Amino acid sequence: xxxxxxxxxxxxxxxxxxxxxxxxxxxxxxxxxxxxxxxxxxxxxxxxxxxxxxxxxxxxxxxxxxxxxxxxxxxxxxxxxxxxxxxxxxxxxxxxxxxxxxxxxxxxxxxxxxxxxxxxxxxxxxxxxxxxxxxxxxxxxxxxxxxxxxxxxxxxxxxxxxxxxxxxxxxxxxxxxxxxxxxxxxxxxxxxxxxxxxxxxxxxxxx
Amino acid sequence: xxxxxxxxxxxxxxxxxxxxxxxxxxxxxxxxxxxxxxxxxxxxxxxxxxxxxxxxxxxxxxxxxxxxxxxxxxxxxxxxxxxxxxxxxxxxxxxxxxxxxxxxxxxxxxxxxxxxxxxxxxxxxxxxxxxxxxxxxxxxxxxxxxxxxxxxxxxxxxxxxxxxxxxxxxxxxxxxxxxxxxxxxxxxxxxxxxxxxxxxxxxxxxxxxxxxxxxxxxxxxxxxxxxxxxxxxxxxxxxxxxxxxxxxxxxxxxxxxxxxxxxxxxxxxxxxxxxxxxxxxxxxxxxxxxxxxxxxxxxxxxxxxxxxxxxxxxxxxxxxxxxxxxxxxxxxxxxxxxxxxxxxxxxxxxxxxxxxxxxxxxxxxxxxxxxxxxxxxxxxxxxxxxxxxxxxxxxxxxxxxxxxxxxxxxxxxxxxxxxxxxxxxxxxxxxxx
Numbered sequence: 174x175x176x177x178x179x180x181x182x183x184x185x186x187x188x189x190x191x192x193x194x195x196x197x198x199x200x201x202x203x204x205x206x207x208x209x210x211x212x213x214x215x216x217x218x219x220x221x222x223x224x225x226x227x228x229x230x231x232x233x234x235x236x237x238x239x240x241x242x243x244x245x246x247x248x249x250x251x252x253x254x255x256x257x258x259x260x261x262x263x264x265x266x267x268x269x270x271x272x273x274x275x276x277x278x279x280x281x282x283x284x285x286x287x288x289x290x291x292x293x294x295x296x297x298x299x300x301x302x303x304x305x306x307x308x309x310x311x312x313x314x315x316x317x318x319x320x321x322x323x324x325x326x327x328x329x330x331x332x333x334x335x336x337x338x339x340x341x342x343x344x345x346x347x348x349x350x351x352x353x354x355x356x357x358x359x360x361x362x363x364x365x366x367x368x369x370x371x372x373x374x375x376x377x378x379x380x
Numbered sequence: 381x382x383x384x385x386x387x388x389x390x391x392x393x394x395x396x397x398x399x400x401x402x403x404x405x406x407x408x409x410x411x412x413x414x415x416x417x418x419x420x421x422x423x424x425x426x427x428x429x430x431x432x433x434x435x436x437x438x439x440x441x442x443x444x445x446x447x448x449x450x451x452x453x454x455x456x457x458x459x460x461x462x463x464x465x466x467x468x469x470x471x472x473x474x475x476x477x478x479x480x481x482x483x484x485x486x487x488x489x490x491x492x493x494x495x496x497x498x499x500x501x502x503x504x505x506x507x508x509x510x511x512x513x514x515x516x517x518x519x520x521x522x523x524x525x526x527x528x529x530x531x532x533x534x535x536x537x538x539x540x541x542x543x544x545x546x547x548x549x550x551x552x553x554x555x556x557x558x559x560x561x562x563x564x565x566x567x568x569x570x571x572x573x574x575x576x577x578x579x580x581x582x583x584x585x586x587x588x589x590x591x592x593x594x595x596x597x598x599x600x601x602x603x604x605x606x607x608x609x610x611x612x613x614x615x616x617x618x619x620x621x622x623x624x625x626x627x628x629x630x631x632x633x634x635x636x637x638x639x640x641x642x643x644x645x646x647x648x649x650x651x652x653x654x655x656x657x658x659x660x661x662x663x664x665x666x667x668x669x670x671x672x673x674x675x676x677x678x679x680x681x682x683x684x685x686x687x688x689x690x691x692x693x694x695x696x697x698x699x700x701x702x703x704x705x706x707x708x709x710x711x712x713x714x715x716x717x718x719x720x721x722x723x724x725x726x727x728x729x730x731x732x733x734x735x736x737x738x739x740x741x742x743x744x745x746x747x748x749x750x751x752x753x754x755x756x757x758x759x760x761x762x763x764x765x766x767x768x769x770x771x772x773x774x775x776x777x778x779x780x781x782x783x784x785x786x787x788x789x790x791x792x793x794x795x796x797x798x799x800x801x802x803x804x805x806x807x808x809x810x811x812x813x
């Protein structure tokens with residue numbers, strides 16, 4: 174029996190996972206929690222084999238950060254990141270942390286049970302790329318990695334100086350990136366750019 | 381050879397009067413001239429002297445009524461006296477011409493000269509206020525504008541520059557503060573803003589204080605507008621930040637709706653297939669149908685369970701229970717401060733990990749306190765004490781310290797008398813105590 178822990182704050186998908194796991198003879202639901210805050214504690218002293226981990230969990234806790242910590246302490250536990258947010262950095266961060274598989278709730282065609290089976294069998298399944306989003310005139314694929322990093326910070330509402338300090342860039346560089354993005358998207362103001370970016374889910378600050 | 385005496389009386393009278401007039405003109409020029417150029421001064425002197433040179437001997441030798449011409453005594457006078465009269469006329473003409481020219485150029489110079497009156501008039505017509513005074517405050521020169529400014533601001537005339545300057549900073553009708561000693565601003569009753577500067581000059585060895593007042597109403601207005609724009613910018617940034625948070629909640633709600641729609645669709649499909657099967661309209665696998673129904677019913681069953689609102693205390697307690705540790709909590713968690721909660725969660729994680737791995741504890745006590753300036757959490761356990769008095773902070777603790785200090789808080793770990801972890805997070809400025 175494969176012991177599974179579900180970390181998902183939204184009732185619908187969580188209940189769906191619980192249902193699927195309960196109905197499957199292969200899997201045993203060990204824990205089902207809503208926030209990633211204490212996820213790694215559960216892994217101590219309990220034989221968790223597989224975790225279905227959401228990224229934007231309750232209380233603003235990041236499932237990705239929890240996954241990074243768990244992979245460091247319990248490398249044998251397999252993790253499948255489960256998210257609906259198309260944030261551009263999630264896939265590469267998950268890969269960097271050593272997370273086995275990655276599943277988009279809405280978009281991935283494969284049913285979650287099949288993915289769990291394949292992952293437990295040793296496969297590592299990731300989508301090719303983060304989904305393409307439209308931002309003004311531009312596609313999310315038109316932005317460079319540095320621009321996206323600046324775009325994420327832009328949604329915080331902080332000043333350019335504060336952003337530059339946080340990212341270890343010069344203020345001029347930050348402003349130049351923003352200017353390029355405004356040009357690509359055709360938005361007239363940075364506020365509009367930030368709002369559109371956040372609403373599309375391309376960048377999510379805090380998780 | 382005919383000389384001056386040979387001329388008829390009328391001619392002699394004309395020449396003499398002409399000479400006299402020229403002399404008088406040059407005399408007056410000399411008297412009235414203020415700061416003539418060297419050339420003009422010397423020319424006037426020379427002409428006057430030359431004039432006299434001609435006048436005296438000719439006068440002396442031609443007193444009316446004298447029938448007998450007495451020749452002058454000095455040799456040079458004698459020369460002039462006995463000069464041929466043609467030559468005399470020519471020299472006189474030259475003399476007259478030169479003196480006329482001198483007078484004209486002098487007059488034009490005088491017309492263009494800068495007199496004190498000219499200075500006063502110019503200054504009075506200037507749009508800015510000017511005031512020159514001595515260090516003692518005694519006034520040297522005040523222009524009309526400055527006088528009127530003083531009247532508007534202080535309600536009295538400008539008598540002492542010193543008093544005016546000190547009144548400028550006191551007067552309630554809108555003295556705008558500036559830390560620099562040499563500049564002050566004031567708002568007039570009519571709404572305009574004037575800026576006064578004070579400067580020390582040295583003029584020909586004397587120290588003079590110069591006070592200049594300029595109309596800075598537009599500048600002041602622009603400054604106020606800029607301030608307002610900045611305030612709006614800060615407000616907009618704040619709204620942007622909360623927008624970010626709202627989007628998360630909104631996205632969640634949208635997803636829940638989408639899931640509900642899917643379930644509704646699935647149920648609809650299940651119903652259709654069942655009906656078709658039951659009425660014999662279509663064939664279907666009974667086992668499959670049963671499965672579909674089972675899933676749908678299970679979903680409804682789950683939906684019927686009441687949703688528990690997320691309680692941070694429960695989260696910690698449930699996790700502790702899962703690893704066999706009892707949590708004793710005192711005080712209340714600051715539920716409304718998500719960033720503080722996150723840090724306290726991180727601390728709780730560390731303590732639970734430590735309690736399980738090193739201390740083998742069965743109970744953890746957490747004391748929460750909301751103090752006037754900060755939020756405090758103290759974690760202790762009932763397990764084995766650490767080996768050494770000084771704690772070496774491993775990866776987890778140092779990571780926690782980094783996070784806590786980044787938020788402006790402080791962390792303290794002690795090993796005696798019991799293992800204790802203290803985390804303090806400062807309240808945001810402007811928060812209620």
